[in-house]
Amino acid sequence: MxxxxxxxxxxxxxxxxxxxxxxxxxxxxxxxxxxxxxxxxxxxxxxxxxxxxxxxxxxxxxADAAGIAEMNFGAGTGESGVVLLVTIGTGLGTVFFTDGVLLPNSELGHVYMDNGKEGEHFASDTVRKAEELGWKSWGKRLNKYLSYMEALFWPDLIILGGGASKKFDKFSSLLTLKARVKPAQLLNQAGxxxxxxxxxxxxx
Known part of the structure; x- marks a missing residue:
């Protein structure tokens, strides 16, 4: 103190x-x-x-703080419809906006998937490092998690933030989503x- x-x-x-x-x-x-x-x-x-x-x-x-920044100054600027931002780090933080209005505290990294694991215990950056997963193996996991989110909420745009988003080019080809996907722009400054x-x- x-x-x-x-x-x-x-x-x-x-x-x-x-x-x-x-x-x-x-x-x-x-x-x-x-x-x-x-x-x-x-x-x-x-x-x-x-x-x-x-x-x-x-x-x-x-994660809400990062989402507010991205919607005002980053990858979500000028976007309407449903936007989902996922911060990929220690866990998986999620943020929803509908026509620019925030739905706070979505906490969907804790949703259980069909393999019985919480999303963030399956596809976070911490898990990638702990299990020594390559970008291809981890990218498939992330795609499975994001596909689950898409089937529930049908976002128009998904923004990926957090540390792993800096390597977007290493796993973006593995994402098979209907929504557009962008990496966050403000990185560690977003929050x-x-x-x-x-x-x-x-x-x-």
């Missing part, structure tokens, strides 16, 4: 702060903690982080940009 307070003091900032957080966030309260301590569940992290920083903090799901936009929209 002292380190965090020092950092904010160093920047001499007392305005609103946006925070992408790896959980479902409902009115500032963390409802899940899939890759975090369970102590965060049902904690009002808006209040917690505001107290720690001395700044008004507005938290949202980290920061989206969280800042969210904070600006919430701060009155």
């Amino acid at each position: 002292l380190q965090l307070l020092y950092e904010f003091g160093h920047f001499d900032w007392n305005g609103p702060v946006g925070c992408g957080f790896p959980a479902a966030i409902q009115h500032g309260i963390a409802r899940t903690a899939a890759n975090l301590s369970d102590e965060f569940i049902d904690t009002n992290i808006d209040h917690l982080f505001s107290e720690m920083t001395g700044c008004p903090c507005y938290c949202l799901n980290d 920061i940009v989206g969280a800042a936009l969210y904070a600006r929209s919430k701060h009155k």
Whole structure:
């Protein structure tokens, strides 16, 4: 906490702060903690982080933050219809927009597939590395997951973000989807940009 307070003091900032957080966030309260301590569940992290920083903090799901950035400044700019963004990293984060309007906290990386595994336990970047999968083998897994999402929601566009999206050319030929597929453009900056936009929209 002292380190965090020092950092904010160093920047001499007392305005609103946006925070992408790896959980479902409902009115500032963390409802899940899939890759975090369970102590965060049902904690009002808006209040917690505001107290720690001395700044008004507005938290949202980290994948939602990346999606907001991509829709405003990246691969989703000007897109209408149903857009699904999948962030590929430690897990699989999912974000839905319909005509530019966000459906928050979709958390579809935790959907069970027909092989009995959660999507993110089957096709995340962490799994690719842990199982030492080549891009071809992993690409087929990702395609199976995305095909499952397509059969449920029929997006017009799928945007792939996260670390693996930087290697899009190594697995894009394995994707057999009806939807258009694009790599995200903002890469590691997406969450920061989206969280800042969210904070600006919430701060009155």
